[in-house]
Amino acid sequence: MRLYAVTFGIAALAAGVCGAQEDRSGWPASFTVGTASQGGTYFAYGSGWANLVADELGLSGGGEVTGGPMQNMALVHTGDAAFGMTTMGPAAESLAGTNPIAPGLAMDKACAMFPMYQTPFSVTALSSSGITSISEIPDGARIGFGPAGSTSDTYFPRMMETLGVNFERRNGGWSDLGGQLQDGLLDVIAFAAGVPVPAVSQLEVQTDVNIIEFTEAEQATIMEAFPVSEFEIAANTYTTLEAPARSVSMWNFAIANCDLPASFVKAVVDVVMSDNERMVGIHRAARSTVPSNWDKNKVMPWHPGAAEWFAENAGADIPADMIYGQ
Structure with missing residues (x-):
C-alpha cells in the first residue's frame, strides 16, 4: 500500500525544548505514526498527537495513511514506522503470527506505549x-x-x-x-x-x-x-x-518499535499523557487517554520507556515479563 505522509513540525531548535539536561542520545530526527484511512478516528487522532509531539519535542513528525491496526503492527515491527496505533484483537493476532499481512511472522517488535480509547x-x-x-x-x-x-x-x-x-x-x-x-x-x-x-x-x-x-x-x-x-x-x-x-x-493502544530509545518513548508518552484536555481538543475519544487506563493492555509487551513513565506517574505495577527486554 502506498503511504501518504502528513508531516508537522521542524527539527530546528530541538535542543532544550524538554530541558537542557535531557539526554537525547539515539533519538531519531523525525518520526511517523501509522494511522488508518482518512475520515476515520485513527487518522484524526493519530495525526493530532503526532503534530503535538512534534511541536513539543521539536522534531519533524506526522501521521501516515495506512490500512489500520493490522498494517500498523507490521510497520512498527519492521521499523518502517516508529509509532502506530492498534486494537487488542489485531495485536494478539500479530504477536501470535496470524496477521494476514505476514502469516507466520510473530510481530514481537511492536510494544505498547499508551492507552488511547475504546x-x-x-x-x-x-x-x-x-x-x-x-x-x-x-x-x-x-x-x-x-x-x-x-x-x-x-x-x-x-x-x-x-x-x-x-x-x-x-x-x-x-x-x-x-x-x-x-x-x-x-x-x-x-x-x-x-x-x-x-x-x-x-x-x-x-x-x-x-x-x-x-x-x-x-x-x-x-x-x-x-x-x-x-x-x-x-x-x-x-x-x-x-x-x-x-x-x-x-481497546486501542498506541505502539512503538521496541528498539526505540527508552528516553525518547518516555518523552513522547509524557507529552500525550500529561495534559488530557489538550488531547480531548484533538479528538473527543481521547477522554479515555488517561494514565489510569494503563491496565487495559493485557496483550502486548510494554516499551521500557513507557513502562517507566506509567510506574512513575500512574503507580503502574507492570510485571517484568510484560516489559520488553526484561
Whole structure:
C-alpha cells in the first residue's frame, strides 16, 4: 500500500525544548505514526498527537495513511514506522503470527506505549432504508466494513455472521464508504472506530441516518464469541441519537518499535499523557487517554520507556515479563 505522509513540525531548535539536561542520545530526527484511512478516528487522532509531539519535542513528525491496526503492527515491527496505533484483537493476532499481512511472522517488535480509547462497533444506515435494527438488515445487503485488514474488516464480518446476517462484503476508506452509502451504493456501514466517527458526523450534516444499536441478546452473543466488552455510545455523541446506544468495544493502544530509545518513548508518552484536555481538543475519544487506563493492555509487551513513565506517574505495577527486554 502506498503511504501518504502528513508531516508537522521542524527539527530546528530541538535542543532544550524538554530541558537542557535531557539526554537525547539515539533519538531519531523525525518520526511517523501509522494511522488508518482518512475520515476515520485513527487518522484524526493519530495525526493530532503526532503534530503535538512534534511541536513539543521539536522534531519533524506526522501521521501516515495506512490500512489500520493490522498494517500498523507490521510497520512498527519492521521499523518502517516508529509509532502506530492498534486494537487488542489485531495485536494478539500479530504477536501470535496470524496477521494476514505476514502469516507466520510473530510481530514481537511492536510494544505498547499508551492507552488511547475504546473502539465501539456500530452500524449506520440511511433513514430512508428503513433499517432500524440488525435483524432488519436485508438478505444480501451490501455492507461496508472499512479498509481491508482493519479492525472493523477483521471482526465485524464475523460478528454479522454470528448474528445470522447474510451480506455482500465491501471495503474502502470510511469517507469513501460514507459517500457510497449516501449515493445508494451501500445499504449499511459497519464501523469499528472511536466515536464520534468523522464520517458519521459528516453524514449527519448531509442526510438523515439511523445509528443502529445491538439488542441485549445480540450484545451478549457477541461478547461471548469475541474479545470485546460492553460499551454504550453516549447520546450526545451524535445529533441523531436521542438516547445512549448499546454496543461492544475493543481497546486501542498506541505502539512503538521496541528498539526505540527508552528516553525518547518516555518523552513522547509524557507529552500525550500529561495534559488530557489538550488531547480531548484533538479528538473527543481521547477522554479515555488517561494514565489510569494503563491496565487495559493485557496483550502486548510494554516499551521500557513507557513502562517507566506509567510506574512513575500512574503507580503502574507492570510485571517484568510484560516489559520488553526484561
